[in-house]
Amino acid sequence: xxxxxxxxxxxxxxxxxxxxxxxxxxxxxxxxxxxxxxxxxxxxxxxxxxxxxxxxxxxxxxxxxxxxxxxxxxxxxxxxxxxxxxxxxxxxxxxxxxxxxxxxxxxxxxxxxxxxxxxxxxxxxxxxxxxxxxxxxxxxxxxxxxxxxxxxxxxxxxxxxxxxxxxxxxxxxxxxxxxxxxxxxxxxxxxxxxxxxxxxxxxxxxxxxxxxxxxxxxxxxxxxxxxxxxxxxxxxxxxxxxxxxxxxxxxxxxxxxxxxxxxxxxxxxxxxxxxxxxxxxxxxxxxxxxxxxxxxxxxxxxxxxxxxxxxxxxxxxxxxxxxxxxxxxxxxxxxx
Numbered sequence: 001x002x003x004x005x006x007x008x009x010x011x012x013x014x015x016x017x018x019x020x021x022x023x024x025x026x027x028x029x030x031x032x033x034x035x036x037x038x039x040x041x042x043x044x045x046x047x048x049x050x051x052x053x054x055x056x057x058x059x060x061x062x063x064x065x066x067x068x069x070x071x072x073x074x075x076x077x078x079x080x081x082x083x084x085x086x087x088x089x090x091x092x093x094x095x096x097x098x099x100x101x102x103x104x105x106x107x108x109x110x111x112x113x114x115x116x117x118x119x120x121x122x123x124x125x126x127x128x129x130x131x132x133x134x135x136x137x138x139x140x141x142x143x144x145x146x147x148x149x150x151x152x153x154x155x156x157x158x159x160x161x162x163x164x165x166x167x168x169x170x171x172x173x174x175x176x177x178x179x180x181x182x183x184x185x186x187x188x189x190x191x192x193x194x195x196x197x198x199x200x201x202x203x204x205x206x207x208x209x210x211x212x213x214x215x216x217x218x219x220x221x222x223x224x225x226x227x228x229x230x231x232x233x234x235x236x237x238x239x240x241x242x243x244x245x246x247x248x249x250x251x252x253x254x255x256x257x258x259x260x261x262x263x264x265x266x267x268x269x270x271x272x273x274x275x276x277x278x279x280x281x282x283x284x285x286x287x288x289x290x291x292x293x294x295x296x297x298x299x300x301x302x303x304x305x306x307x308x309x310x311x312x313x314x315x316x317x318x319x320x321x322x323x324x325x326x327x328x329x330x331x332x333x334x335x336x
Contacts, residue, residue, distance in 0.1 A: 243271020
């Protein structure tokens with residue numbers, strides 16, 4: 001269906017054509033009159049017509065050149081506007097991802113904090129009861145042993161759960177700062193990817209899916225850590241939302257290698273896979289098969305931009321229907 005702008009352009013060119021036809025008819029009538037009635041020499045007649053034709057051609061060329069310039073300026077403006085809009089949408093998607101991370105970590109922290117509070121309350125109650133017995137000078141060996149056991153077990157529970165809460169907070173702190181700053185930072189790749197997976201545990205633990213990471217535990221690189229976190233987060237989110245739709249127990253495998261100043265990250269899942277048409281559009285902006293489930297279609301596009309533009313690397317996708325996907329990312333990075 002044609003837009004109003006296209007209809008106006010068509011109407012404009014039809015009008016120009018009609019005016020040119022009318023002008024040509026009028027000029028033909030005038031020249032015939034001058035030739036037959038005013039007895040103008042044939043050479044003057046042709047010269048006059050040639051001048052008029054040249055003027056018309058010159059006017060049309062000038063008009064079309066100016067129109068092309070205006071069209072070019074308008075096109076450049078529209079392209080620039082589209083690029084700015086796309087950048088804004090990508091930034092919003094990144095912030096939405098960070099917001100999901102905040103909500104997930106907050107939910108995860110509730111459990112260890114809640115257990116710690118319960119254990120601390122139990123220890124407090126046991127302490128009060130023991131103090132009463134002590135003040136009444138009714139403490140027996142069994143009372144003493146019971147209190148010691150309660151105190152030791154409660155403190156162990158409190159320390160274990162507070163340590164888990166601290167780990168969650170630290171992982172969230174580092175990942176959130178990295179994602180918003182985009183600065184280079186020296187990190188242990190294996191530990192960092194595990195921290196990213198830990199921050200996504202609120203989503204993963206609701207399923208039976210497994211995530212396995214294979215990486216040299218001594219691999220340390222100076223890298224844009226937040227970009228790596230974004231890539232891993234978006235890939236896992238994509239698998240959870242798209243790949244494992246009708247699969248109860250899926251598997252995600254992440255393998256990291258570093259050789260010849262190139263970081264190679266292999267990401268695989270054994271989900272539903274992609275058709276050839278879906279593979280061609282996989283990294284395109286706004287392409288999603290789950291828009292009704294909250295898919296924006298920007299997650300994989302962000303991955304593509306990070307790998308190819310931010311790191312100057314390349315990304316390859318392999319997939320078959322019902323056989324999962326395999327994403328290979330190659331990023332040139334100097335070692336520490």
